Amino acid sequence: MTLLATISTAAVASYALLSSVHKSAQALYALRTDASLTSYDLVDTAALPSVDVIVPCFNEDPRTLAACLKSLASQDYPGRLQVYVVDDGSANVAAVAPVHGSYAYDPRFTVILLPSNVGKRKAQIAAIRRSFGDLVLNVDSDTEIASDVVSKLVRKMQDPAVGAAMGQLVASNRNDSWLTRLIDMEYWLACNEERAAQTRFGAVMCCCGPCAMYRRSALLLVLDQYETQFFRGKPSDFGEDRHLTILMLKAGFRTEYVPDAIAATVVPDRLLPYLRQQLRWARSTYRDTLLGLHLLPGLDRYLTLDVLGQNLGPLLLAISSIAALALALTGTVPWWTGLTIVAMTMIRCSVAALRAGELRFIGFSLHTPINIFLLLPMKVYALCTLSNSDWLSRKVAQSSDVDGSNASIEDVTTGSSLHQASETPGSIRGAGLSRAPSQLIASDGIAAEAD
Numbered sequence: 001m002t003l004l005a006t007i008s009t010a011a012v013a014s015y016a017l018l019s020s021v022h023k024s025a026q027a028l029y030a031l032r033t034d035a036s037l038t039s040y041d042l043v044d045t046a047a048l049p050s051v052d053v054i055v056p057c058f059n060e061d062p063r064t065l066a067a068c069l070k071s072l073a074s075q076d077y078p079g080r081l082q083v084y085v086v087d088d089g090s091a092n093v094a095a096v097a098p099v100h101g102s103y104a105y106d107p108r109f110t111v112i113l114l115p116s117n118v119g120k121r122k123a124q125i126a127a128i129r130r131s132f133g134d135l136v137l138n139v140d141s142d143t144e145i146a147s148d149v150v151s152k153l154v155r156k157m158q159d160p161a162v163g164a165a166m167g168q169l170v171a172s173n174r175n176d177s178w179l180t181r182l183i184d185m186e187y188w189l190a191c192n193e194e195r196a197a198q199t200r201f202g203a204v205m206c207c208c209g210p211c212a213m214y215r216r217s218a219l220l221l222v223l224d225q226y227e228t229q230f231f232r233g234k235p236s237d238f239g240e241d242r243h244l245t246i247l248m249l250k251a252g253f254r255t256e257y258v259p260d261a262i263a264a265t266v267v268p269d270r271l272l273p274y275l276r277q278q279l280r281w282a283r284s285t286y287r288d289t290l291l292g293l294h295l296l297p298g299l300d301r302y303l304t305l306d307v308l309g310q311n312l313g314p315l316l317l318a319i320s321s322i323a324a325l326a327l328a329l330t331g332t333v334p335w336w337t338g339l340t341i342v343a344m345t346m347i348r349c350s351v352a353a354l355r356a357g358e359l360r361f362i363g364f365s366l367h368t369p370i371n372i373f374l375l376l377p378m379k380v381y382a383l384c385t386l387s388n389s390d391w392l393s394r395k396v397a398q399s400s401d402v403d404g405s406n407a408s409i410e411d412v413t414t415g416s417s418l419h420q421a422s423e424t425p426g427s428i429r430g431a432g433l434s435r436a437p438s439q440l441i442a443s444d445g446i447a448a449e450a451d
Contacts, residue, residue: 005332008323012337015316019344022309025302027351029197032259048079049157051150051213052133056123057096057141058088064142064266066099071144073106077151083109084127089117120209121240125227128219136214138241142266143210144172152261153213163218163253164245166195166207167261176269178366183267183274185364189352194306195257201300202254205292205307206285209241211263215253222247231287232387239284246292275378282382285310317341318376341368 053072057065072083085100087093093113103109112127128136135157139145149167156165168191171184198204207214226244229236236243245255268274289311296304320341324334345368353361 004323004327008320008334008337011316011320012340016340018313022305026193026197029200030193045078049134050080051135052131053083053137054124054127055139055141056086056088056120059090059092060141062096062099065096067144068141074147075150076147081108086112086123086127088123089114119237134216136216138212140210144264145211146262149261152258156256156258161254162256163248164207164214165256165258167211167263168259170264171267172264173266180267180269182367185361199257203299203303204255204257206242207245207255210265218253221251238280242284242288246288249295279378279382282379283386321372
């Protein structure tokens with residue numbers, strides 16, 4: 001056996017062993033356990049915690065933003081709910097102005113206009129420091145949440161030990177392309193395998209940005225660290241969701257996953273934007289994995305296995321793949337490496353299809369060549385360029401059509417739409433709303449009434 005063959009065989013065998021142990025433990029711990037949560041009809045609604053929803057937006061498509069705000073206006077939460085829309089110096093602020101205006105007479109909505117782009121993290125903090133709710137829900141401007149999301153996340157936050165909780169993510173544009181279908185399945189696996197297993201130990205390692213709730217008292221403890229994150233002497237302006245989650249764990253709070261709190265977010269429908277997004281996420285993962293390593297001894301041993309599986313596993317797969325390609329160039333067929341990777345892929349996809357009850361997950365096997373030939377080299381590049389903090393994806397949305405949105409949330413259990421098609425974006429559900437104007441906070445920080 002040649003040196004290349006030995007390296008390829010040893011690496012793929014180690015990958016298969018580590019992946020088998022990791023994924024088996026993950027699948028076991030991800031099995032759902034339903035906890036009993038207090039129903040709102042059994043408690044005094046006046047005693048419910050107040051919730052501030054923060055929506056930072058930058059150059060967002062008006063239709064997408066309208067769909068997001070419509071879903072927030074439709075929440076069934078009986079407690080106090082305030083929504084802060086933070087426009088982060090968008091170039092298309094005139095295009096989204098009608099969307100802001102459609103909520104001018106909803107007292108729950110406040111629009112904050114920042115004079116220049118300061119980044120998502122500082123836009124969030126601008127609203128956090130202006131608000132006062134017991135709980136803070138971060139929602140991305142390209143995300144719609146089901147009408148019961150706030151209620152379900154608040155129920156999870158009734159435990160004072162919980163500092164943060166996230167909902168389940170799905171792709172709102174799943175049917176747009178083959179890539180969006182793969183990403184939707186990728187999100188399901190990330191939520192219902194990875195996060196579902198981590199939540200058994202109260203240590204979800206990343207409460208994803210599109211829909212994550214935080215306890216304000218816990219948030220204030222780490223807010224300065226969150227705002228002033230540096231890496232190698234440079235400000236770190238992305239990966240805010242993972243970093244904030246790690247800070248919550250460092251502060252001694254639990255972080256949880258709520259699978260029934262469904263949030264539908266827009267995902268990249270073309271390969272290049274997807275790779276740019278993954279590059280940014282990979283850099284964030286590496287940075288905050290290093291930051292959180294010292295937490296592992298105080299957590300369950302499964303979390304150490306999880307970190308090894310997510311970081312060492314891809315490295316072993318990359319080594320085996322490179323050695324196998326080198327063998328193929330010499331005319332030798334690396335059958336053992338190829339057979340092992342195919343077998344591991346089909347087992348994982350079959351288990352996912354069985355757990356989700358959907359045969360489409362067999363098609364997730366198509367993600368393996370993308371992972372090997374594109375994502376693994378990109379992760380190596382991310383590791384070599386950790387100091388780079390470019391977002392890589394900021395563009396101006398040109399659309400000014402706010403008459404509707406293609407995106408809608410479907411209940412993952414029943415498949416029925418959670419939004420009435422007859423309703424126009426910006427409409428407010430529920431009778432008896434005050435006609436007092438909402439607030440528009442101008443760039444100078446002075447509150448002004450919206451027209």
